[in-house]
Amino acid sequence: MDTNQPRWQRRKDARPAEIIEAALTLFVDKGFAATRLDDVATQAGVTKGTVYLYFANKEELFKAVVRETILPNIESGEHLLADHQGTWAELLWILLERWADRMEYSASTGISKLMIAEASNFPDLARFYVEEVVMRSRKLFATVIQRGIDAGEFRPVDPVMATRAVISPLMLIKVWKQSFSLCDTEPVDLKAFARFHYELMMQGLASR
Amino acid sequence: MDTNQPRWQRRKDARPAEIIEAALTLFVDKGFAATRLDDVATQAGVTKGTVYLYFANKEELFKAVVRETILPNIESGEHLLADHQGTWAELLWILLERWADRMEYSASTGISKLMIAEASNFPDLARFYVEEVVMRSRKLFATVIQRGIDAGEFRPVDPVMATRAVISPLMLIKVWKQSFSLCDTEPVDLKAFARFHYELMMQGLASR
Numbered sequence: 001m002d003t004n005q006p007r008w009q010r011r012k013d014a015r016p017a018e019i020i021e022a023a024l025t026l027f028v029d030k031g032f033a034a035t036r037l038d039d040v041a042t043q044a045g046v047t048k049g050t051v052y053l054y055f056a057n058k059e060e061l062f063k064a065v066v067r068e069t070i071l072p073n074i075e076s077g078e079h080l081l082a083d084h085q086g087t088w089a090e091l092l093w094i095l096l097e098r099w100a101d102r103m104e105y106s107a108s109t110g111i112s113k114l115m116i117a118e119a120s121n122f123p124d125l126a127r128f129y130v131e132e133v134v135m136r137s138r139k140l141f142a143t144v145i146q147r148g149i150d151a152g153e154f155r156p157v158d159p160v161m162a163t164r165a166v167i168s169p170l171m172l173i174k175v176w177k178q179s180f181s182l183c184d185t186e187p188v189d190l191k192a193f194a195r196f197h198y199e200l201m202m203q204g205l206a207s208r
Numbered sequence: 209m210d211t212n213q214p215r216w217q218r219r220k221d222a223r224p225a226e227i228i229e230a231a232l233t234l235f236v237d238k239g240f241a242a243t244r245l246d247d248v249a250t251q252a253g254v255t256k257g258t259v260y261l262y263f264a265n266k267e268e269l270f271k272a273v274v275r276e277t278i279l280p281n282i283e284s285g286e287h288l289l290a291d292h293q294g295t296w297a298e299l300l301w302i303l304l305e306r307w308a309d310r311m312e313y314s315a316s317t318g319i320s321k322l323m324i325a326e327a328s329n330f331p332d333l334a335r336f337y338v339e340e341v342v343m344r345s346r347k348l349f350a351t352v353i354q355r356g357i358d359a360g361e362f363r364p365v366d367p368v369m370a371t372r373a374v375i376s377p378l379m380l381i382k383v384w385k386q387s388f389s390l391c392d393t394e395p396v397d398l399k400a401f402a403r404f405h406y407e408l409m410m411q412g413l414a415s416r
Contacts, residue, residue, distance in 0.1 A: 117325035119387040130388055138394070160394065161404045168377035175383065179327040180338055186346070186368065196369045200412030 016054045016064075019044045024065045028110030032062060032118045032125070063128055069108035070133055073098075077140050088148030089206075093198055095141065096170065100194040103174050113175045138163050145205070154205045162205065169197050224262045224272075227252045232273045236318030240270060240326045240333070271336055277316035278341055281306075285348050296356030297414075301406055303349065304378065308402040311382050321383045346371050353413070362413040370413065377405050 022043035026035045037058055041048040055061040077095050084091045103109050119126035141163040148154035154162075173188060230251035234243045245266055249256045263269040285303050292299045311317050327334035349371040356362035362370075381396060 113324060116321060116383055116387040126388055130392055134388070134392070135394070157408075158404065161396075161401055162408075164381075164396065164401060165377055165405045165408055168380045169373055172376045172380045172383075173372075175324055175380075179324040180334055180342070184338055184342070186343070188369075188372065193369055193372060196366065197373045200365075200370075200373055200409060202412075204408030204411040 015044070015046060015050060017068075019046065019051055019054060019061070020065050020068050023061050024069060024107055024111075027062065027065060027114055028107055032058075032114060032122060037061070059122075059125060062125055065108075066111060066129065066133060069106070070111060071136075073102060074133070074136050074140060077137075081140060081143060088144055088151060088153050089202055091144050092141070092148075092166065092202075093195075095144070096166070096194050096198055097191070099170055100190045103170070103177070103190055109174050109177065112171065113179060116175060137167070141167055148205070152207055155207050157205065166198075166201055170194060223252070223254060223258060225276075227254065227259055227262060227269070228273050228276050231269050232277060232315055232319075235270065235273060235322055236315055240266070240322060240330060245269070267330075267333060270333060273316075274319060274337065274341060277314070278319060279344075281310060282341070282344050282348060285345075289348060289351060296352055296359060296361050297410055299352050300349075300356075300374065300410075301403075303352070304374070304402050304406055305399070307378055308398045311378070311385070311398055317382050317385065320379065321387060324383060345375070349375055356413070360415055363415050365413065374406075374409055378402060 019040060023035070023040045026039055026043060030039075035058070037051050038048055040061065041051045044051070051061070055064060077098070080091065080094060115126065115129045119129070138160070142159040145154060145157070145159040145162045145166070149156050149159065170190075173190060173193065176184070227248060231243070231248045234247055234251060238247075243266070245259050246256055248269065249259045252259070259269070263272060285306070288299065288302060323334065323337045327337070346368070350367040353362060353365070353367040353370045353374070357364050357367065378398075381398060381401065384392070
């Protein structure tokens with residue numbers, strides 16, 4: 001940060017990030033329908049007018065939250081794919097492990113459960129989420145699996161189905177953590193489970 | 209049905225079932241919080257007083273819906289386990305296939321998504337659901353896997369983790385169908401996917 005900038009200007013630059021952070025917290029806690037832009041403004045310490053300066057409406061703010069908190073993770077996975085040198089099984093594990101790590105601490109984990117809960121009431125947001133998050137994540141994993149098949153490392157399975165099989169358990173745990181974690185008496189060690197599932201999958205996928 | 213019974217008496221016997229069916233439809237369509245007992249009564253063609261004759265409140269009606277629509281499936285799985293003669297892998301497939309079949313037509317499929325959406329707002333219902341549906345289903349699958357291990361058919365894996373790995377993809381698809389099916393451009397053939405996932409799992413679980 002350029003500390004020669006006047007303080008008001010630095011504050012102004014920081015505002016969209018602060019609004020997005022406040023919105024993420026409120027969306028995850030209260031749901032999309034129940035979150036008011038007034039509450040977002042209060043939580044971010046700005047006026048409602050300031051929120052509208054950056055975001056046309058609640059839908060656009062939600063899209064910005066998704067773009068700022070989830071898409072960078074997918075992009076980072078895409079970069080890993082582009083630069084990868086080792087086996088495809090190794091890359092699959094790196095992607096799953098990073099995902100499990102993020103789930104431990106990131107508030108953006110709550111977005112999946114939020115979308116599942118509210119998708120049927122907000123079809124425009126559901127479409128945005130499916131296109132920009134779901135399809136793009138699936139494509140990342142399906143590409144890794146397809147390359148593994150092309151390299152003779154994996155059996156020639158349907159990469160779309162294999163992608164679903166590989167990513168579903170972590171995705172479900174992510175949703176579960178937001179819903180039932182308080183009353184589930186069999187909590188799961190996320191990283192250990194991710195490894196367990198990965199190893200089962202690898203035995204199913206490995207060419208012999 | 210004994211058709212010698214007067215019509216009003218047959219009607220009266222049928223009422224709880226009709227109220228439960230109406231409640232299931234409304235809970236799945238509108239959510240738990242948004243469903244009013246008045247609407248349930250209207251949809252079932254009875255008065256609100258009649259609903260209260262059978263169910264103390266909305267929570268009890270919800271529990272009755274779960275007991276009438278989901279628990280019989282778990283019980284039927286438990287009977288299959290008690291009577292099973294073949295391999296444990298075969299039984300695992302029978303359980304998964306029946307589950308996938310039910311998902312194609314049963315409105316009770318919507319209950320999982322409903323619980324995920326509303327669990328944090330209704331902890332008492334969440335606890336009920338986790339104890340009576342989730343834990344009991346997990347126990348059924350974990351027992352089958354443990355017997356397969358004891359019989360030397362499966363590797364000595366952690367049966368709790370293996371259960372999660374086996375049931376998560378179908379569970380997630382079930383939730384997904386209720387949320388994003390309208391905008392997901394890669395719809396899945398449920399039965400084909402269940403078989404695909406089962407076969408991957410079996411290669412991971414099989415003892416060699």
